[in-house]
Amino acid sequence: ASQLAVTVVAGLLPTGTVWVTKLLVDGLVAGPADRVPAPVAGLVALGLAAGVLPHVTAYLRAESDRRLDLLLQDRLYTRVNGFQGLSRFEDPAFLDELRMAAQATGGAMGPVTSGLFDLCRNVITLIGLLGALAVMSPLMAGLVAVAALPVLAARMSLEKRRVKMIAGQSAAARRQIFYSSLITDVEAAKEVRLFGLGDFLRRRVIGELTSMQAAERRLDGREALTQSALAALSALVSGAGLVWAVHLALTGRLTLGDVTAFAAAVAGTQAALVATVENAANASHALLLFDHHERVMSLSDDLPSPRGPVALPALRRGIELRDVWFRYGESHPWVLRGVDLTIPCGASVALVGLNGAGKSTLIKLLCRFYDPSRGVILWDGVDIRDVPPAELRARMGVLFQDYMSYDLTAAENIGVGEVEAMSDRARIENAAELSGADQVVRALPQGYDTLLSRIFLGPEDDAGVVLSGGQWQRVALARALVRGHRDLLVLDEPSSGLDAQAEHEVHRRLREHRAGRTSLLVTHRLGAIRDADLIVVLRDGRIVERGTHDDLVAAGGGYARLFETQASGYRVDARTPAAHRGTGRDRAPLNR
Numbered sequence: 001a002s003q004l005a006v007t008v009v010a011g012l013l014p015t016g017t018v019w020v021t022k023l024l025v026d027g028l029v030a031g032p033a034d035r036v037p038a039p040v041a042g043l044v045a046l047g048l049a050a051g052v053l054p055h056v057t058a059y060l061r062a063e064s065d066r067r068l069d070l071l072l073q074d075r076l077y078t079r080v081n082g083f084q085g086l087s088r089f090e091d092p093a094f095l096d097e098l099r100m101a102a103q104a105t106g107g108a109m110g111p112v113t114s115g116l117f118d119l120c121r122n123v124i125t126l127i128g129l130l131g132a133l134a135v136m137s138p139l140m141a142g143l144v145a146v147a148a149l150p151v152l153a154a155r156m157s158l159e160k161r162r163v164k165m166i167a168g169q170s171a172a173a174r175r176q177i178f179y180s181s182l183i184t185d186v187e188a189a190k191e192v193r194l195f196g197l198g199d200f201l202r203r204r205v206i207g208e209l210t211s212m213q214a215a216e217r218r219l220d221g222r223e224a225l226t227q228s229a230l231a232a233l234s235a236l237v238s239g240a241g242l243v244w245a246v247h248l249a250l251t252g253r254l255t256l257g258d259v260t261a262f263a264a265a266v267a268g269t270q271a272a273l274v275a276t277v278e279n280a281a282n283a284s285h286a287l288l289l290f291d292h293h294e295r296v297m298s299l300s301d302d303l304p305s306p307r308g309p310v311a312l313p314a315l316r317r318g319i320e321l322r323d324v325w326f327r328y329g330e331s332h333p334w335v336l337r338g339v340d341l342t343i344p345c346g347a348s349v350a351l352v353g354l355n356g357a358g359k360s361t362l363i364k365l366l367c368r369f370y371d372p373s374r375g376v377i378l379w380d381g382v383d384i385r386d387v388p389p390a391e392l393r394a395r396m397g398v399l400f401q402d403y404m405s406y407d408l409t410a411a412e413n414i415g416v417g418e419v420e421a422m423s424d425r426a427r428i429e430n431a432a433e434l435s436g437a438d439q440v441v442r443a444l445p446q447g448y449d450t451l452l453s454r455i456f457l458g459p460e461d462d463a464g465v466v467l468s469g470g471q472w473q474r475v476a477l478a479r480a481l482v483r484g485h486r487d488l489l490v491l492d493e494p495s496s497g498l499d500a501q502a503e504h505e506v507h508r509r510l511r512e513h514r515a516g517r518t519s520l521l522v523t524h525r526l527g528a529i530r531d532a533d534l535i536v537v538l539r540d541g542r543i544v545e546r547g548t549h550d551d552l553v554a555a556g557g558g559y560a561r562l563f564e565t566q567a568s569g570y571r572v573d574a575r576t577p578a579a580h581r582g583t584g585r586d587r588a589p590l591n592r
């Protein structure tokens with residue numbers, strides 16, 4: 001309301017000024033000195049208002065932009081969090097749309113929100129001045145108004161093109177951000193320096209920028225051309241008007257005040273028209289951006305919502321994959337081809353297979369990051385598609401192969417595994433002991449309160465600490481184990497980065513921890529799963545062998561051969577260490 005009041009007053013100012021100026025000039029010319037003070041006082045008051053109002057408007061506008069920004073961002077990120085699966089985040093078209101939607105900030109929406117008041121003010125000014133002009137010369141008022149129409153049309157179409165151009169540049173802009181972030185990213189710094197990638201990346205950044213700028217330049221050129229042509233048209237109109245007014249004044253049919261008011265009214269009308277067109281164009285730009293925001297908001301859920309959701313009971317019998325087929329998209333090859341697997345409640349199941357066999361994919365399906373293309377996954381007989389994903393995930397603890405390293409304190413890095421237990425230090429320490437992270441964290445300068453980051457400063461302005469790869473892995477494992485009481489524990493390569501001693505220790509503790517719990521362990525280290533209740537071998541998306549370690553070795557199939565290769569690698573090296581150095585035979589054979 002305050003913005004509206006300020007707008008109306010500000011909108012009437014120019015007309016008032018023109019009118020009072022006419023009174024003053026006529027008063028001065030006509031004689032009696034007592035007709036001068038009132039218009040002078042009026043002009044002073046109008047000048048004061050004209051000086052103060054813009055600042056009041058600017059404050060009110062910034063405030064409304066801030067509020068709108070909070071609202072829009074809250075809305076957008078709530079929607080994005082609502083996408084429960086991963087497929088949207090792997091869809092470049094969605095990422096481009098999201099980038100455009102994120103540009104619809106409070107500030108960018110200004111032309112629609114507070115800009116509406118501008119538009120309102122300018123329209124009021126315009127009507128006032130056009131009215132004044134029409135009194136003096138209806139023809140001139142008509143001409144000035146009609147000359148504005150092509151300007152308006154041209155600007156609108158330019159804005160449409162501009163937003164289309166920005167949208168078309170989304171992919172290039174994302175590439176540019178990607179390349180430039182590699183140049184400044186601490187994670188990438190090693191390889192960038194060793195491989196001498198700096199220049200290569202810089203050229204890519206500049207290349208993307210240049211191509212984006214070329215499109216902008218074309219549009220700017222077009223805009224400058226149309227705008228100049230249209231400005232010339234209005235100048236011609238006002239020039240003609242002035243000639244006409246001067247002619248009338250010379251022949252005594254207009255007073256000096258009339259001519260002054262006329263010239264001011266024409267100039268003011270044209271300025272108000274330009275401002276109105278500018279408002280409308282900016283508003284249309286903002287609305288086109290808002291369209292992207294709305295498109296993201298209106299996207300359907302990526303995972304079909306549960307058909308009549310049922311509550312997920314605690315696991316009592318087991319999890320069953322029944323003829324599960326999966327590919328990442330219609331044009332992608334099948335990754336899982338008819339997997340039948342039961343993970344009985346309370347059993348420790350191990351999943352092994354060559355790189356790319358589909359092990360991590362199977363885990364992602366268990367977490368319902370994607371739905372199987374065919375087949376079902378049953379949790380005690382309940383199709384997991386009938387359960388809200390959050391409820392399913394709340395029943396699982398998972399260590400992903402590509403786990404996150406958060407720039408948070410050690411305690412928080414573990415605690416994020418169970419947000420409710422974030423401040424439960426005993427629970428965090430228990431999990432850390434189990435994963436072997438405890439001894440690492442205790443040796444840090446502030447123990448569990450040490451910031452594990454080199455990009456943020458700690459509470460006392462001290463730099464954070466960098467952990468080694470294996471140390472991070474222990475922290476990540478603790479993060480999964482802090483949810484240890486969950487029904488299903490899934491560990492994807494939990495020990496790949498650990499030294500032999502730590503690996504042995506971790507697996508020993510995990511064996512104890514997993515005993516009697518339902519767990520699925522993916523690993524290339526076959527020695528670590530010898531006592532799993534069930535070992536499953538995945539090859540090309542199919543289960544080709546299953547049984548206990550002894551069953552599989554006795555069967556003499558692929559598992560037995562892999563196990564023998566790994567074991568013999570160690571034995572040969574132990575006997576004649578020098579003879580085989582550099583042959584690579586000590587590397588995990590499953591990886592070859």
Ligand SMILES: Nc1ncnc2c1ncn2[C@@H]1O[C@H](COP(=O)(O)OP(=O)(O)OP(=O)(O)O)[C@@H](O)[C@H]1O
Pocket residue numbers: 090328332335353354355356357358359360361362401
């Ligand atoms: N997000 C994805 N989009 C498309 N294809 C994918 C995606 N993730 C994995 N794939 C493909 O699916 C196949 C199986 O990958 P997956 O990660 O499940 O293998 P894995 O058995 O875990 O291998 P590794 O032992 O190397 O971890 C691979 O061919 C891979 O290219």
